[in-house]
Amino acid sequence: MQVGRYHRQEIFYAIGKEGQQKLQQSRVCVIGIGALGASVANMLAQAGVGYLRLIDRDIVELTNLQRQALFTEADVEQQLPKAEAARMHISQMNSEIEIEAKIVDVNPYNIEKLITDVDVVVDGLDNLETRYLLNEACDKHKIRYVYGGVVGSGGMCMNVLPGEGPCLECLLGPLPEEGSYDTCDTVGVISPITNIVASYEAAETMKLLLDSESVCRQAISLDAWDSYTEFFDVDKDPECPVCGKHQYTRLEHRQKNYTASLCGHDAYQVTPEDDGAFDYDAVVERLRQSGEVKQNKFFTIFKNEEADFKLFPDGRAIINKVADGDTAREIFAKYIDQ
Ligand SMILES: [Zn+2]
Structure with missing residues (x-):
């Protein structure tokens, strides 16, 4: 008997044939196609998520290849935009799904247009400013958002479920001042942690698309070098400017x-x-x-x-x-x- 490409997912107890069809009818937007985003996009394409919108403003560079598994030296040579290079590579692996590459910077003018027609948004961003903006836009439009971030050998992720649970600002507090926190540019990053966090993000996205009871309601903090994984509760802060008071200062701050x-x-x-x-x-x-x-x-x-x-x-x-x-x-x- 001929079996289809999703056979191993269809016999997995929590997905089944029905779940597989649901994935194929789902739409996901991945913002930031670096180490996290490219990995998540690849896994969601393998899983058969029917529509992927890949958004990134950058060009593939040599220093990306140490951790951004989809890209090649030829992409660097051709100065391909990451979104387009990822679309090209992923569609060679799964030509049955629709993939849209958007070579744009996500900012207060365009973010709402980019995310309001999808089921889940996945965070593959490399900066906190855009993440906080995304958090506001997702709260405003009640869009489920899978947060993930990495730096050094550590990472974090959490599902942001507007109306149900805490938001990014409840987890991380007010946006810290630029230069006051570690970034991949100051302390580096290793690929094992980006792959682990990307895997959590991909699994949570699939669970959200399937409305699974197994959707994680806690935040996850982990480190690939110091060898720990912790799950912890985050309280929804009633005073939170975003999910408590629905004030969207970044979204409305248009210069x-x-x-x-x-x-x-x-x-x-x-x-x-x-x-x-x-x-x-x-x-x-x-x-x-x-x-x-x-x-x-x-x-x-x-x-x-x-x-x-x-x-x-x-x-x-x-x-x-x-x-x-x-x-x-x-x-x-x-x-x-x-
Ligand atoms: Zn909040």
Whole structure:
């Protein structure tokens, strides 16, 4: 008898044929396609989740290959965006599911549009600011969100179930000041921990999609080097600005040009407000008058004596070799947002 690709899941007691069909009708958005996100996306594709939206703003770099298992040296050479490289590799493994790659920066302007038509959002992010924004957007739209984070050899994860349990801010408290906490850029990260946390996130996502009674209601803290795994309860804080009072300060904080420093990149990203008026081709044509322009399918590289940046079709730019956000915004205003 011929058996299908999901046979081993269909005979697993907690999924069955019915559960498998449910997975195939499910939609998941993975935000951040680095070590965590690429791994989770791969596992969900293997499991047959019918629709995956993969969101990432970055390009595959050599230093990613130490832990981001989906990517190859060829991706680095071709400067492929992570979302697109992941889509390409994953669809070679499972061509029966739909995978959408979004090469965008998740910010207050676009986050709601990106997550409101999916069943579960998975966190593969590398920064707390965007996580806190995601936490607000998920609370506002009552979308279930699987948090996962890693640094060094340690990691954490927790299901954020709006209306039912604590949120990310209940778990982590107010957003700490930039520079006051460890990041992968300051203390590094090893791949065993990213794989363990990604596995927990993938399992929790499958359980949420199946409305399983086994959905984890606790937070998990673990360390692959110090060899421990702890499960602990988190109280929903009635005074929590997000899940208690439903105040969404980050979501509502929309500046004209939103700037973010890109850790470890010596670069700043400038994202203009999306008013639908950005004309990518026209801007690229104009850039040709002021310096060297190289273009591929995904972005344009511009260089002259003063400026060095990548411009994306959504109007976002990564300004290289600048000391601060103000200089980045000046270059953005002079060359792009005229
Ligand atoms: Zn909360």
